[in-house]
Amino acid sequence: MVLIQINGKMVKAHEGEMVLSVLRREGIEVPALCDHQALEPGGSCRLCMVEITKADWDGWTKNVTSCLYPVEEGLIVSTHSEGVLEIRRNILDMLLARCPNSDVIQKLAEEHGVMKTSFDTLPDSDNCIMCYACTRVCEVLGKSAISAVMRGHKKVIASPFGDAPPDCIGCLSCAHICPTNVILWKDENGKRTIWNKSFDLITCKKCGKETISREFADYLLEQRDIPADYFETCDDCKRMELAFKMGGLVDGAEEVAI
Amino acid sequence: MKFRYKVIPSLCIGCRTCELACAFTHAKDKKPGRSRIYPIAYKKDKYVPVVCLQCDDAACVKSCLFDALKRNEETGAIELNIDRCVKCEACVAACPFGCALVDDVHDEVIKCDICEGTPACVQFCPTKALVYEKI
Amino acid sequence: MRIDSIPKLEKWRKKCQREYNSRKRKIFVCLGEACLANGSAEVYDEFKKELKKRKLSDVQVESAIKTGCHGFCALGPLVIIEPEGTFYTKVKVKNVAEIVEKTIKNHEVIDRLLYKDKKTKERIAEYGKIPFYEKQQRISLRNVGTIDPYKISDYIAVGGYTALSKALTDMSPKQVIDEVSKSKLRGRGGGGFSTGRKWATCAKVDDEPRYVICNGDEGDPGAFMDRTTMGSDPHSVLEGMILCAFGIGSTQGYIYVREEYPLAVVTLQNAIDEARDSGILGDNILGTDFCFDIKINRGGGAFVCGESSALMKSIAGEVGEPRAKYVRSVVKGLNDKPTVLNNVETFATIPVIIDKGAKWFAKIGTKTSTGTKVFSLAGKINNTGLVEVPMGISLREIVYDIGGGIPKGRKFKAVQTGGPSGGCLPAEKLDLKVDFDSLTEAGSMMGSGGMIIMDDRTCMVEIARYFLSFLVQESCGKCVPCREGLYQLHKICAKICEGQGTMEDIELMEKMSLTIQKASLCGLGQSGPNPLLSTLMYFKDEFITHVKDKKCPAGVCRDLIKFVITDDCTGCMACIKVCPVDAITGEKKKIHILDQELCTQCGSCFDICKFDSIEIK
Incomplete structure (x- = not known):
C-alpha cells in the first residue's frame, strides 16, 4: 500500500498500480480514449495527462499520462489544474480537426469547452484517432x-x-x-x-x-x-x-x- | 463462509417476478436491462427458473481470452468485469446452458453475478422457489 | 593472430609502431563520403597506378593509405603528404602525376593546389597551420584521417587499446565508472545526460544480462560526425564500448547504424572481425575472464529510431516506435534488461578519458560541459566540414575563425543548432559560449552537433516550415500531439509562407507548440516545436511581415516576391536563356523585359545574372 494525494485528498493505492486506475476507483473523471482494462496501457491519446509533483520537488511539476505512471509514495496528483485542462483542450482541438464527424470526439470536446476546432479539418476523415x-x-x-x-x-x-x-x-x-x-x-x-x-x-x-x-x-x-x-x-x-x-x-x- | 444459490422448480409458478427484479436491479442510465434469469415452461404449467449455474469448471471462464470472468470467492458467483470485456461473445457461445447473454439495451455481455451476495430474484420470488443459503 | 595476454599486446604494439613509422612517406587520400562523391576513389587508384608505374614502392613511398575523413569536406578530394604535412585540396586525377613527380620525388610543393586563406589570400602548405584546424582540439576525432580504418595494427600503433589494457590490469569495473563520472562527460547524442551516472545506475541494477548499445543512427539533417568516426576510426568506438561493458558487467553489445551509412557498416564489421581475431573482442578478452561481443544492427532509416526506446525496439525486431512507459532504459531497456545506450562520439571519447585520466579531460571545456564537441558545419559557410572544439568556444569563433565566414561576403543571419529538434540562434547570440546549458537557455540545444549556418537570403518562416515538414514526415504517429499537432503547425506555417496567414495563426502556433512540448510521448515530439518557437522568439518580425505586409524580406517565399529587371541590365541575354517559362524577352545590349504574368518566381534569372540587375521586391 502506498499513500498518494489526489486533488488535495489522501488516497490509498496498490503498489505498482497506475495512477489512472486509482483515479477510476476514486470516481475521478479523466478522459482516456485509448485506455481499456483488457489491454496494456498505450499512452497514445494523451488525454489522461495529469500534473504530478512531490513535496521535495521544490514546486517543480511534471505532466505525465496517468495511464502509464505508476504510483509512488508521496506522489501529489492534480487532475484538473489549469495547465492540464489546457493540454486536454488543445489535444481535443487537434482530434476534432482530425475527426470532425465523430460524435464521441465532438461530445468530449464540448464537455471540455472546445466547440469548434481551431484548425482546418481533415477532408473525408474516417474518424480513426489512432489509439491502437x-x-x-x-x-x-x-x-x-x-x-x-x-x-x-x-x-x-x-x-x-x-x-x-x-x-x-x-x-x-x-x-x-x-x-x-x-x-x-x-x-x-x-x-x-x-x-x-x-x-x-x-x-x-x-x-x-x-x-x-x-x-x-x-x-x-x-x-x-x-x-x-x-x-x-x-x-x-x-x-x-x-x-x-x-x-x-x-x-x-x-x-x-x- | 460459503453460499449456494438453489432453485426449486416444483415451487416455481412462472410468474416472472424474478425477471423483473433482475432487469431493474441491473438497470443502467435509468433503463432496465435484460434479465439474467428466465422461468421456462418444460411442460404445461411446469416451470424451471433457468439461471447461471456458476459451474466449477466453467466454460465461460475458459473461453474468455481477456480474463474478464473471475469467480468471487465470497459469493460464489462468476463475475464479469465489464471493463475488461471486449464483447467478443466467446462466453455467450461457449456457455452450454445459455446463461451468458447479450443485453441489447445496454449493448453489453451479461451474466448472473448473484447481485454481489444479495440476489434480488431471491428476495422477490413469491413462492420461495429461489433460495440463496449458507452451506 | 590471437593475443592472449596483456604483455603480448604491448609486444605486438611495438611491432605495429615499427611498421607504422617505417612508412616514411605517406600519401593520405581522403576516402570519406564527401571526398568520394568528388572523385577521390579515382584519385586514390591513380596514385597507386602512378607509384607502381614509377616503381616507387621500393624507394621511399609505401603507398597511398586509405584514410578516413579529415573533416574539411568543402575542399575535397583532400590529399595529405606525410611527414611534411603538405595539404592539397581539390585534387583531380590529372594532378596525380604532377604530385608524384614534384612533391614525392623532388620534395617540391605545388602552390596552386594548396589551401588559400580567404582573409589573407595566402597559400598555406601545412595541414596544422590552416585556421580550420588550428583552433580545433581533436579528442573524439583524434585518429580520424591519420590511420587506416581497415587495419587494427594502425590503431594499436597510435596507442589504441592502451586504455583497455590499463583497465584490465590496474582498474576494477567500479574504478572505470568512477573515472568516467569524474571526467563529467555528458552524452554527446543530444540529451547531455551524465555518462558516468548512466553507467553507475545500470551497474547497480540487479538483473542480467546487461547490454551496451552504441547509437549510430545519426538522422539529423546536416550532421555527419558519427558517420566519420565509425567510418574512419571504428576501433575507438569499439574500445569505448568494451570499456563500458567492463564497467557495467555486460557481455553483449550492439551498434545500431543507419542503413544509409554503408561505408560505416563495412569498416565497423571489418574492425569487429579484426578485433575478434586478435582476442580483443569475444570470449576471454586479452586472456582475462572478461567476455564481450558486439553485433551490428542496421536501421531502416527512420529518424525516430535514433530515440533510445524506439532504437531498442528496432533492435529487438519490433516496429521502431518509442516506448510510452516511464521506466528508464538503464533499468529496463533492450528486452526489458538493463541497458546503457550512448552515442558514437561518447564512446569514441571514453578510451582517451581512461588513458589520460578524468582530471586531464575535465580541464578542457567549461565547468558543467567538459571536453570537446564535434560540430558539423553546413549551409552558408565557407568551410563546410567537421570540427572538434573545446566546449565553451563562442559561436563567432566557430562561424568566422574556423568556418571562414559566410560565402560571397553576405551577412550572417542565424545558425541552426541541434538538428530538427534544435533552434535557430540570431546574430545577437554569436558570442554565446557553446555548451549544453547555454544553448538550451537560448532556446536551442546541443543535439548531436549539427550547425547549419544561414545568411540574409534565408527566410526564417520558410526554415521553420522546412524543419516542421521534416518532423511531420519523421513523426512515428503514435501519439496525438506529435502526429496531429506538428501536422497542423506545418500547415499553418505553409499558409504563412503563401501569404495566407493571419495574426491569430501565429498565436495559435505558439499555444499549440507549448502543448506539443508538454504532452508528446517521446523526445521527438517534445522538442518538435523548437525550430518554430526559437524562430518565433528571435524572428517574430519576419512572421508578422509575411502576415501583415504579405512580403518575404529575404526574398524566398515565392508567393510573396516579384523579380524585377533594373536599369542596370546590360542586355547579356543570360537570363533569357535560363528562364524555364520564357517570361523574359529582349534583345542583345538592350534592357530585357520580364512578364510578371508568366513568371513563376523560380529565381533562375536572379542566380545567373552577373550584374545584379535583377532585384527581388
Whole structure:
C-alpha cells in the first residue's frame, strides 16, 4: 500500500498500480480514449495527462499520462489544474480537426469547452484517432491480424498489404473496442464481413440463429479445453435445453441444487 | 463462509417476478436491462427458473481470452468485469446452458453475478422457489 | 593472430609502431563520403597506378593509405603528404602525376593546389597551420584521417587499446565508472545526460544480462560526425564500448547504424572481425575472464529510431516506435534488461578519458560541459566540414575563425543548432559560449552537433516550415500531439509562407507548440516545436511581415516576391536563356523585359545574372 494525494485528498493505492486506475476507483473523471482494462496501457491519446509533483520537488511539476505512471509514495496528483485542462483542450482541438464527424470526439470536446476546432479539418476523415486499441486487442488475442502501417500523419490501421488479413478470425473484438466506432462489419445471410474478409457464421442447429464466426470458435477450441458441441447451439436454445433437462430431473426429485 | 444459490422448480409458478427484479436491479442510465434469469415452461404449467449455474469448471471462464470472468470467492458467483470485456461473445457461445447473454439495451455481455451476495430474484420470488443459503 | 595476454599486446604494439613509422612517406587520400562523391576513389587508384608505374614502392613511398575523413569536406578530394604535412585540396586525377613527380620525388610543393586563406589570400602548405584546424582540439576525432580504418595494427600503433589494457590490469569495473563520472562527460547524442551516472545506475541494477548499445543512427539533417568516426576510426568506438561493458558487467553489445551509412557498416564489421581475431573482442578478452561481443544492427532509416526506446525496439525486431512507459532504459531497456545506450562520439571519447585520466579531460571545456564537441558545419559557410572544439568556444569563433565566414561576403543571419529538434540562434547570440546549458537557455540545444549556418537570403518562416515538414514526415504517429499537432503547425506555417496567414495563426502556433512540448510521448515530439518557437522568439518580425505586409524580406517565399529587371541590365541575354517559362524577352545590349504574368518566381534569372540587375521586391 502506498499513500498518494489526489486533488488535495489522501488516497490509498496498490503498489505498482497506475495512477489512472486509482483515479477510476476514486470516481475521478479523466478522459482516456485509448485506455481499456483488457489491454496494456498505450499512452497514445494523451488525454489522461495529469500534473504530478512531490513535496521535495521544490514546486517543480511534471505532466505525465496517468495511464502509464505508476504510483509512488508521496506522489501529489492534480487532475484538473489549469495547465492540464489546457493540454486536454488543445489535444481535443487537434482530434476534432482530425475527426470532425465523430460524435464521441465532438461530445468530449464540448464537455471540455472546445466547440469548434481551431484548425482546418481533415477532408473525408474516417474518424480513426489512432489509439491502437484494435491492434492491441488483436495482439492480446494472440492474432495480430491488423497493425498500424506508414508513419506520422499518414499512419493508418490496416491489414497486411490491404488484403483480407490471413490471421483474422472475425471475432469483432477490434470493432467493439474502438472508442470512435470506426471499424465496420456486416452480418448477412450467415456470413460476416470485416476487414474485407468473409467468415461463415455458426448457425444454431435448432433455431438457426447466427452466433459467432466458425473461425473464432475453432480458435477458441484450439486455445481452450471446451467441448466442441457447446458452440453449435445458440444461447436461447441452450437455456431451453437446460429447462427440459432439469424438468425431467424435477419430476423425480423435489429440489435441484446448483 | 460459503453460499449456494438453489432453485426449486416444483415451487416455481412462472410468474416472472424474478425477471423483473433482475432487469431493474441491473438497470443502467435509468433503463432496465435484460434479465439474467428466465422461468421456462418444460411442460404445461411446469416451470424451471433457468439461471447461471456458476459451474466449477466453467466454460465461460475458459473461453474468455481477456480474463474478464473471475469467480468471487465470497459469493460464489462468476463475475464479469465489464471493463475488461471486449464483447467478443466467446462466453455467450461457449456457455452450454445459455446463461451468458447479450443485453441489447445496454449493448453489453451479461451474466448472473448473484447481485454481489444479495440476489434480488431471491428476495422477490413469491413462492420461495429461489433460495440463496449458507452451506 | 590471437593475443592472449596483456604483455603480448604491448609486444605486438611495438611491432605495429615499427611498421607504422617505417612508412616514411605517406600519401593520405581522403576516402570519406564527401571526398568520394568528388572523385577521390579515382584519385586514390591513380596514385597507386602512378607509384607502381614509377616503381616507387621500393624507394621511399609505401603507398597511398586509405584514410578516413579529415573533416574539411568543402575542399575535397583532400590529399595529405606525410611527414611534411603538405595539404592539397581539390585534387583531380590529372594532378596525380604532377604530385608524384614534384612533391614525392623532388620534395617540391605545388602552390596552386594548396589551401588559400580567404582573409589573407595566402597559400598555406601545412595541414596544422590552416585556421580550420588550428583552433580545433581533436579528442573524439583524434585518429580520424591519420590511420587506416581497415587495419587494427594502425590503431594499436597510435596507442589504441592502451586504455583497455590499463583497465584490465590496474582498474576494477567500479574504478572505470568512477573515472568516467569524474571526467563529467555528458552524452554527446543530444540529451547531455551524465555518462558516468548512466553507467553507475545500470551497474547497480540487479538483473542480467546487461547490454551496451552504441547509437549510430545519426538522422539529423546536416550532421555527419558519427558517420566519420565509425567510418574512419571504428576501433575507438569499439574500445569505448568494451570499456563500458567492463564497467557495467555486460557481455553483449550492439551498434545500431543507419542503413544509409554503408561505408560505416563495412569498416565497423571489418574492425569487429579484426578485433575478434586478435582476442580483443569475444570470449576471454586479452586472456582475462572478461567476455564481450558486439553485433551490428542496421536501421531502416527512420529518424525516430535514433530515440533510445524506439532504437531498442528496432533492435529487438519490433516496429521502431518509442516506448510510452516511464521506466528508464538503464533499468529496463533492450528486452526489458538493463541497458546503457550512448552515442558514437561518447564512446569514441571514453578510451582517451581512461588513458589520460578524468582530471586531464575535465580541464578542457567549461565547468558543467567538459571536453570537446564535434560540430558539423553546413549551409552558408565557407568551410563546410567537421570540427572538434573545446566546449565553451563562442559561436563567432566557430562561424568566422574556423568556418571562414559566410560565402560571397553576405551577412550572417542565424545558425541552426541541434538538428530538427534544435533552434535557430540570431546574430545577437554569436558570442554565446557553446555548451549544453547555454544553448538550451537560448532556446536551442546541443543535439548531436549539427550547425547549419544561414545568411540574409534565408527566410526564417520558410526554415521553420522546412524543419516542421521534416518532423511531420519523421513523426512515428503514435501519439496525438506529435502526429496531429506538428501536422497542423506545418500547415499553418505553409499558409504563412503563401501569404495566407493571419495574426491569430501565429498565436495559435505558439499555444499549440507549448502543448506539443508538454504532452508528446517521446523526445521527438517534445522538442518538435523548437525550430518554430526559437524562430518565433528571435524572428517574430519576419512572421508578422509575411502576415501583415504579405512580403518575404529575404526574398524566398515565392508567393510573396516579384523579380524585377533594373536599369542596370546590360542586355547579356543570360537570363533569357535560363528562364524555364520564357517570361523574359529582349534583345542583345538592350534592357530585357520580364512578364510578371508568366513568371513563376523560380529565381533562375536572379542566380545567373552577373550584374545584379535583377532585384527581388
